Structure formats: structure tokens, C-alpha cells
Amino acid sequence: MLPDESLREAERLMTVCNSCRYCEGLCAVFPAMEMRRVFAEGDLDHLANLCHSCGACHDDCQFAPPHEFAVNVPLALARVRRDSWERHAWPSALAGLFRRSPVAMAVGLSVAVGAFLLAMAGWNDAGVLFTRQAGPGAFYRLLPHDALAVLFGGAFLYAALALTIAARRFTRSVDAQMPLRADARSIVRGLRDAATLKYLDGGGVGCVDTAEEPADRRRLFHHLAFYGFLLCFAATAVATLYHYLLGREAPYPWYDVPVLLGSLGGAGLIIGPLGLMRGRRQRRAELKDESQSGMDNAFSLLLVLVSVTGLALLLARATALMGVLLAIHLGVVFTLFAMLPYSRFVHGIYRVYALVRHAREMHELG
Ligand code: SF4
Ligand code: SF4
Known part of the structure; x- marks a missing residue:
């Protein structure tokens, strides 16, 4: 049963x-x-x-x-x-966070932003939050780089561990009846189908999930969100290399690689999730699982907040608002890391595995 x-x-x-x-x-x-x-x-x-x-x-x-x-x-x-x-969530006790995403996100944001504001005020004094800081290392006058590296490195490793264990549980369950080992060909094909969202086209006419004419809008917004996320991740990776390999400290000038990648990715992470939220509102009632609306919209909103706060920090980093904006942005990013394993982010991982497995099945058994 x-x-x-x-x-x-x-x-x-x-x-x-x-x-x-x-x-x-x-x-x-x-x-x-x-x-x-x-x-x-x-x-x-x-x-x-x-x-x-x-x-x-x-x-x-x-x-x-x-x-x-x-x-x-x-x-x-x-x-x-x-x-x-x-x-398949890990730890299982936190699986309920999927359905309680809006509450979990609101609590996480309040606690994380509050903690960063207090930490900055405690590390220096409250006045530093409203004092103009400029030049390389300006961010780290508010909070030391090493403390941020440990905190965000820990959050990232936790998210990676939780997602890896969940993915392992999922793949074991999927492979239980019909074990199949993926080969290079099925991996390439599955990744290509995932990267292009091949099966989001309604069999060729476009997505038909709203009352409007079939369209490819949903695929476009998915792509903007996904590739925007990757560009922001790349911006962080390049900034980390700058810091440790070249000894160059953030913030970087607007024309530098991390800023350009982050700005481009940030634009995608605003337009994509907002478009997806609008699409969900327009989705035909008979196709809509209301129990997922909160989870889906909370995650989209979190992505938008990451971008909006990041871009606001970029624009106002030479002003006295920088301290407060930095605390808000750090709090939002930390909440995102903490929520990743209990958000619809996992569907990207499960879908890639399902598509790779499908490519293998079609080749082996089709
Ligand atoms: S099973 Fe899913 S992807 Fe396939 S046609 Fe139906 S709704 Fe579209
Ligand atoms: S039962 Fe309906 S959804 Fe299933 S294959 Fe037939 S037409 Fe398609």
C-alpha cells in the first residue's frame, strides 16, 4: 500500500x-x-x-x-x-518547513537581519551603521571578513549537505524498482533537457496552464530565474577568488567582473521570479495545487529580495545607508541558504536526476 x-x-x-x-x-x-x-x-x-x-x-x-x-x-x-x-528532506523533522515556508521565511528574515544589525552595532558601536564607509574593505569595517566567511561558509555547507542527503534518498527510491547506471550520453542529454526546459512546451504549442493563448512565457521566466541565480553564484565565486588569490577586498568598482555578473544575475532574479509569481496567480484553477502556493511564492519572493537588497547596496554603498543595507542583504542571503533545502529549489536537483534517468531508460529500454 x-x-x-x-x-x-x-x-x-x-x-x-x-x-x-x-x-x-x-x-x-x-x-x-x-x-x-x-x-x-x-x-x-x-x-x-x-x-x-x-x-x-x-x-x-x-x-x-x-x-x-x-x-x-x-x-x-x-x-x-x-x-x-x-x-526525502533531511533532517526529516524539518520537512514541515516546505508547507510553512511563508512563516519560516518571515521568522528567518526577522531573526537574521536583526542579528546582523546587532552584530554590527556590537562589533563597533551603533553609530557605525549610519556612518559613510568607502573604499576597499569598507564592508569589513562593519563586520570582520573572517567572521562572515565562517558564518556563510557554514550555512552553505549545511545547505549542500542537506540537499545531498535528500537527493541521495530520492535517487535510491527512484532506482529501487529498476536500477540503472547513468552513462555519459544520458548525463549530457539529461542536463541539456533540464537546461533548455525541453518538456515545458506543451508538446510543441507552448505552456497551456493559463486561460490565455499557449505561450513560452513560463519557460522564459524560469530561465531568467535559473540563469540569474547561476550568475549571482558566479559573482560570489569570482569575488572569493579575488579576495583569497589576489588580495583584493570588496566592494569592487561597478565595471569589475563580480559587480557585472551580480548585476546581470540580479536583474534575472527579479524579473524571473516576479514573472513566475504572476503566472501562478493566472494558472487555471483546475491545474493549481493551492497547498503549494505559499511555498512557491515565498521562495520566489526570497530570490527577489536577495536581488533587490543586493542592487540597493550596490547603488547606495558610498552613502551613510550602507551599513543598514549591508545588514539587510546579509540577513536575506543567510535566510536563503538556510531555506534552500526546504524550498522548491530541490525540484531543480530532482528534475535533473529524473531527466538523466529518463534519457538512460530510453536508450537502454526504449
Ligand atoms: S504530464 Fe506534465 S509535462 Fe507532461 S503534458 Fe502533462 S502537464 Fe505537461
Ligand atoms: S487518460 Fe487522459 S491524460 Fe491519460 S493518456 Fe489518456 S488522454 Fe492522456
Whole structure:
């Protein structure tokens, strides 16, 4: 007996779809389904994380409500996806943070920003928060670089550890029924399909999840958010190399590589998540899992806040506002690190694995 209601519903639908097979050309889910006769927990986790919620199979389905079979594949798989993130979270005791993301984010932001403000005032005196600082090393006159490196290095390592353990739990579950070892070809293909969001196109016409004409907007906003995140990560990596290899301390001039990468990435991390939030609001009711709205929007908002506070710090770093803005930005980034393993960020990792596995299945068994 499958442990979750979402899994039992998905198993019922996959059994119906496996007899029908009308949608087999739409995306990766249906060919992967056709390779299975029974659907264990790991199989359904795999199928759910292959689904991009484009809505095309719902529009095409002759068994969708009000038909008595009540087939709604996008909604059923969205619920399995959500449950798969919670089931595999590490530590398991924190899995509830997925559904309580808005509260967790608000508490995290308040505590982290407050702690950075207090730490800056305590390290120097409260007046330093409103005193103009300029030139290389200006940030570290408010808080020492080594303390920041330990704090953010620790937060990053925690997030990496929690995500690695969760991913390991997920891959074990997915591989349980049909063990397959990925080869170079399937890895390249899976990464390419993930990087291009290949299956977000509704079978070729575009995403049909809103009442508007099919469009590629959702893919565009996903790309802006994802590549914006990567550019911001690259900016931090280059700044770290500058610090340790070249002995150059932040802040850097506007034309320097970390600032250019961060500004470009920041723009993507504002436009992308805001576009995704708007898309979620417009998503057709029958395709929308309301239980995920808070989690999804909290994560998008956190990404926007990281960018907005980072860009505000860039613009006002030569003014007396720099101290307060730095504390706010550090608090937001720290909250993001802490929340990553319990946010929809995990879907990127699970989806890449599902796509690599799918490429391998198609090559080996297709
Ligand atoms: S979603 Fe509907 S039309 Fe598509 S395969 Fe399943 S049952 Fe058939
Ligand atoms: S990706 Fe689109 S077509 Fe495929 S299962 Fe999900 S909603 Fe249906």
C-alpha cells in the first residue's frame, strides 16, 4: 500500500493513462510511464519530477472531469512532487518547513537581519551603521571578513549537505524498482533537457496552464530565474577568488567582473521570479495545487529580495545607508541558504536526476 494519498491517486491515474496512451508524444512522463506495469513509490516520484506542469495532457484528456475517471495528471503529479520533496528532506523533522515556508521565511528574515544589525552595532558601536564607509574593505569595517566567511561558509555547507542527503534518498527510491547506471550520453542529454526546459512546451504549442493563448512565457521566466541565480553564484565565486588569490577586498568598482555578473544575475532574479509569481496567480484553477502556493511564492519572493537588497547596496554603498543595507542583504542571503533545502529549489536537483534517468531508460529500454 502506497504511503500517501497523492501517490495512490497518481497510481490510479497512471493505470488509466497506461491503457489509453493518447498523450505519449507530449512529454517525457508518458514514455516513462509506458515502461512500467506497476507503479511503486519511487516510480511515481520519478514520473512526478519529470512533469513540468504544462497542462497539455489535461486539455487533451477525454477522461478529465466531469468524466467519472476524473483524470487530472498535472495536479496529481504536482502533489506527488510536493510530497516527494517532504518525504526525502533531511533532517526529516524539518520537512514541515516546505508547507510553512511563508512563516519560516518571515521568522528567518526577522531573526537574521536583526542579528546582523546587532552584530554590527556590537562589533563597533551603533553609530557605525549610519556612518559613510568607502573604499576597499569598507564592508569589513562593519563586520570582520573572517567572521562572515565562517558564518556563510557554514550555512552553505549545511545547505549542500542537506540537499545531498535528500537527493541521495530520492535517487535510491527512484532506482529501487529498476536500477540503472547513468552513462555519459544520458548525463549530457539529461542536463541539456533540464537546461533548455525541453518538456515545458506543451508538446510543441507552448505552456497551456493559463486561460490565455499557449505561450513560452513560463519557460522564459524560469530561465531568467535559473540563469540569474547561476550568475549571482558566479559573482560570489569570482569575488572569493579575488579576495583569497589576489588580495583584493570588496566592494569592487561597478565595471569589475563580480559587480557585472551580480548585476546581470540580479536583474534575472527579479524579473524571473516576479514573472513566475504572476503566472501562478493566472494558472487555471483546475491545474493549481493551492497547498503549494505559499511555498512557491515565498521562495520566489526570497530570490527577489536577495536581488533587490543586493542592487540597493550596490547603488547606495558610498552613502551613510550602507551599513543598514549591508545588514539587510546579509540577513536575506543567510535566510536563503538556510531555506534552500526546504524550498522548491530541490525540484531543480530532482528534475535533473529524473531527466538523466529518463534519457538512460530510453536508450537502454526504449
Ligand atoms: S491524460 Fe487522459 S488522454 Fe492522456 S493518456 Fe491519460 S487518460 Fe489518456
Ligand atoms: S509535462 Fe505537461 S503534458 Fe507532461 S504530464 Fe506534465 S502537464 Fe502533462
